[in-house]
Amino acid sequence: MRVSVVRQAKHFGELAYIRGLVTYKLSPFEQKAFAGFIKSIPKTIYRIGSNLLTIAPPFAIGYFIFTETEKKFHQMCRKNPEDYVNDK
Template sequence: MGHGFGGLYKLRGIVTYRLSPFELKAFGGIISHGIPNTIRRTAESILYIVPPIALGYLCYSEIEKAHHRTMLKNPADFENDK
């Protein structure tokens, strides 16, 4: 009994190698792999993102124009006021 949690059994004949996370490069491959991957993913998803945004902007701008037109006063209503 007396073994700690990590030493409950022994593996014999199996050799494992592992690199410590503290020895890895934090930004390794960001220029050679990260930027091209970002460009590729953006190009693939642009057809899903741009049309709804464009449609939303067009709706918003037309509604704002209509609201502005309806808020204007009619000058003919005030011709006889002095």
């Protein structure tokens, strides 16, 4: 089996020829970068709203636990004034 220099110099995606495989390429200048962008905004809002009741409660509970734990930690770090009443 002979491998020619031209075959070795091709790009990675062009090394093998597969029968029955059809590929299409579109120029970057022909693509629309923001096609359907305005249409996707209401869909995004709907998807966020439909999942809000499943996602928000765990985050709210986690936030509540975090803030209460931080308050308790800072309260326990303070000195108790009653321990120093008789000190001079």
